[in-house]
Amino acid sequence: MKKSIKxxxxxxxxxxxxxxxxxxxxxxxxxxxxERGIILAVGVDLSEEGDFLxxxxxxxxKGAGAMSAIDPGKSNNVVMEGRGKSIxxxxxxxxxxxxxxxxxxxNSYIIIGKDVxxxxxxxxxxxxxxxxxxxxxxxxxxSETTAKEITNNQVEQDIMPASSLGEVTKRAKGIxxxxxxxxxxxSSDILSRKRSAVIPSVKxxxxxxxxxxxxxxxxxxxxxxxxxxKFSEKELAGYLILKDDWNNLFFPLEYDGKNYGIFMTxxxxxxxxxxxxxxxxxxxxxxxxxxxxxxxxxxRRKDDEGLIDFVTALTKKEAEKCCNLFLEKTAKENGxxxxxxxxxxxxxxxxxxKLVENNFEDYLKKAKFNVSVDFExxxxxxxxx
Amino acid sequence: MEKLDxxxxxxxxxxxxxxxxxxxxxxxxxxxxxxxxxxxxSAKLFGIFLGFxxxxxxxxxxxxxxxxxxxxxxxLSKEVSNGFEKSLSVLYFLFALYSAVIxxxxxxxxxxxxxxxxxxxxxxxxxxxxxSLYGTKKGLEPCARAAAIFFIIILLTSFVxxxxxxxxxxxxxxxxxxxxxxxxVLRLAVFYASESFPxxxxxxxxxxxxxxxxxxxxxxxxxxxxILEVVSFLVITVLGEFGAAEAYSVxxxxxxSKGGILKRYDSFYMFSWIFTAIxxxxxxxxxxxxxxxxxxxxxxxxxxxxxxxxxxxVISYLFLENGKVFDIVLKLNSVGVFLVLTAIILPVATLxxxxxxxxxxxxxxxx
Numbered sequence: 066m067k068k069s070i071k072x073x074x075x076x077x078x079x080x081x082x083x084x085x086x087x088x089x090x091x092x093x094x095x096x097x098x099x100e101r102g103i104i105l106a107v108g109v110d111l112s113e114e115g116d117f118l119x120x121x122x123x124x125x126x127k128g129a130g131a132m133s134a135i136d137p138g139k140s141n142n143v144v145m146e147g148r149g150k151s152i153x154x155x156x157x158x159x160x161x162x163x164x165x166x167x168x169x170x171x172n173s174y175i176i177i178g179k180d181v182x183x184x185x186x187x188x189x190x191x192x193x194x195x196x197x198x199x200x201x202x203x204x205x206x207x208s209e210t211t212a213k214e215i216t217n218n219q220v221e222q223d224i225m226p227a228s229s230l231g232e233v234t235k236r237a238k239g240i241x242x243x244x245x246x247x248x249x250x251x252s253s254d255i256l257s258r259k260r261s262a263v264i265p266s267v268k269x270x271x272x273x274x275x276x277x278x279x280x281x282x283x284x285x286x287x288x289x290x291x292x293x294x295k296f297s298e299k300e301l302a303g304y305l306i307l308k309d310d311w312n313n314l315f316f317p318l319e320y321d322g323k324n325y326g327i328f329m330t331x332x333x334x335x336x337x338x339x340x341x342x343x344x345x346x347x348x349x350x351x352x353x354x355x356x357x358x359x360x361x362x363x364x365r366r367k368d369d370e371g372l373i374d375f376v377t378a379l380t381k382k383e384a385e386k387c388c389n390l391f392l393e394k395t396a397k398e399n400g401x402x403x404x405x406x407x408x409x410x411x412x413x414x415x416x417x418x419k420l421v422e423n424n425f426e427d428y429l430k431k432a433k434f435n436v437s438v439d440f441e442x443x444x445x446x447x448x449x450x
Numbered sequence: 451m452e453k454l455d456x457x458x459x460x461x462x463x464x465x466x467x468x469x470x471x472x473x474x475x476x477x478x479x480x481x482x483x484x485x486x487x488x489x490x491x492s493a494k495l496f497g498i499f500l501g502f503x504x505x506x507x508x509x510x511x512x513x514x515x516x517x518x519x520x521x522x523x524x525x526l527s528k529e530v531s532n533g534f535e536k537s538l539s540v541l542y543f544l545f546a547l548y549s550a551v552i553x554x555x556x557x558x559x560x561x562x563x564x565x566x567x568x569x570x571x572x573x574x575x576x577x578x579x580x581x582s583l584y585g586t587k588k589g590l591e592p593c594a595r596a597a598a599i600f601f602i603i604i605l606l607t608s609f610v611x612x613x614x615x616x617x618x619x620x621x622x623x624x625x626x627x628x629x630x631x632x633x634x635v636l637r638l639a640v641f642y643a644s645e646s647f648p649x650x651x652x653x654x655x656x657x658x659x660x661x662x663x664x665x666x667x668x669x670x671x672x673x674x675x676x677i678l679e680v681v682s683f684l685v686i687t688v689l690g691e692f693g694a695a696e697a698y699s700v701x702x703x704x705x706x707s708k709g710g711i712l713k714r715y716d717s718f719y720m721f722s723w724i725f726t727a728i729x730x731x732x733x734x735x736x737x738x739x740x741x742x743x744x745x746x747x748x749x750x751x752x753x754x755x756x757x758x759x760x761x762x763x764v765i766s767y768l769f770l771e772n773g774k775v776f777d778i779v780l781k782l783n784s785v786g787v788f789l790v791l792t793a794i795i796l797p798v799a800t801l802x803x804x805x806x807x808x809x810x811x812x813x814x815x816x817x
Contacts, residue, residue: 077580078580078581170714197701200706200708201705249689249702253691254691408622408623409622
């Protein structure tokens with residue numbers, strides 16, 4: 066008798082403990098798995114009436130036989146839509162229309178319409194930040210048109226359209242984007258009130274055989290929580306170089322009708338910040354290594370020695386130009402700190418930071434930037450024939 | 451329930467270290483905004499270190515108490531007087547009850563505010579107390595054995611989760627700890643030192659530890675300090691200002707970690723958090739029941755444990771109904787009032803009582 070009471074106690078304890086875990090809770094009739102709608106990507110827009118328009122790509126297995134199978138030949142998703150005066154209301158509207166308890170735990174992409182982003186992101190992000198289901202590592206993107214267009218885009222390059230969105234963003238790093246911007250890093254930058262976040266932009270496009278596709282349309286930088294401007298290709302390169310995030314990426318070089326295919330890696334970026342003649346001065350010493358893969362032009366230089374010197378000088382000049390263009394546009398024109406200069410100053414020169422922290426934007430606009438690149442060419446892609 | 455009263459129920463040094471670390475882990479997993487300010491995240495790392503050093507200093511009276519009587523503070527207080535023993539027991543009981551209520555309310559708040567919005571307020575507290583009551587019934591040693599299993603699982607899962615966060619570490623988020631001056635560092639040090647239950651636990655059960663309470667406490671301090679510093683370092687360097695703005699920053703850290711076959715690690719966080727809460731609550735009920743022994747010597751320990759658990763549920767319910775009162779009560783703990791009372795004032799009072807009594811005895815014998 067005593068033993069069976071003991072066993073019962075053990076079983077009850079196990080039941081109590083596991084009943085606390087997600088999905089097992091007995092409070093207010095929790096949804097079972099088949100009653101849940103697994104969201105893969107969410108788009109946020111504003112309707113013409115000023116309401117929130119939420120669109121979401123929901124995972125729907127369409128494989129033959131077992132319902133859980135994924136058929137790579139099919140799109141495996143449906144797009145849902147909801148409207149409301151708040152994102153929560155729009156989310157609930159979507160839930161009501163589709164009769165599923167929507168689950169954000171698998172949502173990896175938050176797409177914001179450009180119009181919405183221009184008004185300021187921070188009134189839209191708390192819905193995602195405060196949801197315990199939403200992973201804080203989800204990528205945030207800005208749609209060049211509406212977010213709905215992106216969530217609706219039935220790209221067939223991957224098992225799910227949302228997966229190809231992630232792949233496209235990653236592959237476009239250095240070409241048109243600065244890589245993924247994740248939710249918690251974006252929030253951190255906005256909350257700092259000093260730094261400027263960058264967000265890649267995406268657009269719906271068509272492939273050569275007229276199928277739906279995504280194309281990355283560049284990278285926006287923010288001022289506060291609003292879109293400020295977009296990087297040009299060179300400015301984007303400057304941003305990634307100064308951020309020490311250029312790792313074996315293609316760096317386009319062109320001179321006198323000749324194009325050079327060069328892949329380079331930033332080894333380190335040494336910074337120094339000080340005050341001179343009433344203004345902030347930032348010194349950047351950048352060490353870069355690279356490989357030349359190809360030379361496209363009328364005639365290839367005869368001797369490799371000359372080519373090494375020429376490409377080295379050209380890359381150094383071009384990298385410095387990119388960095389200066391980036392700093393000119395972000396810091397000098399707009400007073401935006403995209404590369405954590407304020408944090409650097411706070412760490413390395415707290416006294417100076419305290420002096421400038423209240424008017425950091427103004428100091429940034431007047432700041433002087435000295436960029437010097439030390440480039441080393443590791444190898445030539447082609448040997449002379 | 452006999453096990454509660456058995457003086458021979460010993461636990462190993464490693465077991466006691468794990469038990470104490472898990473008790474501390476609950477506070478680590480519950481790291482919230484109130485302890486840090488956004489402008490000076492790095493002060494936290496320094497504050498934690500200083501806090502643990504304060505804890506080490508505050509452990510000295512416990513060492514002296516255990517040296518005088520291996521049975522712990524309650525056994526020693528008997529030597530002063532019965533009245534003193536009862537008063538001391540009441541005070542420690544109230545402290546344990548206070549800690550248990552705080553734990554129960556925090557446990558409930560996390561579930562209701564973060565996961566099960568609209569869940570019944572007292573439901574989670576009842577579940578926690580019921581499971582902990584069973585643990586208390588089993589005794590100290592079985593609990594320590596269970597804690598060892600939880601601890602290994604928690605360490606392994608945390609290690610995997612943290613491993614995938616390494617690429618996201620940004621050292622620029624670490625500023626000079628004294629950026630806002632010593633005041634903010636000291637405030638944080640007091641906050642991190644204020645976890646006084648491990649000292650109370652050793653004051654009562656230090657004699658039951660094979661290898662000595664001193665060794666156990668030192669190991670506990672080293673391991674907990676290491677865990678807390680690593681977790682805080684990741685919260686600061688990975689999450690930056692976002693971590694400081696989050697109510698449960700370690701939960702957000704787990705939610706941001708993605709890698710391997712698992713896309714996120716917050717489910718592991720929840721697992722760890724629930725088990726640390728159970729271990730801590732079990733120990734608090736166990737400790738409270740021990741405190742009640744001199745007051746109600748004839749009542750069975752099982753009845754006393756049940757009484758404590760019911761009391762925790764009732765008081766927690768009242769606090770859950772009055773959130774503002776709970777915030778005030780919670781602040782009392784963060785300023786170190788209870789640490790000074792339980793680790794310094796009460797043990798020193800006991801030692802003084804013994805000294806006075808011995809003096810009187812010697813004086814009486816001389817006369």
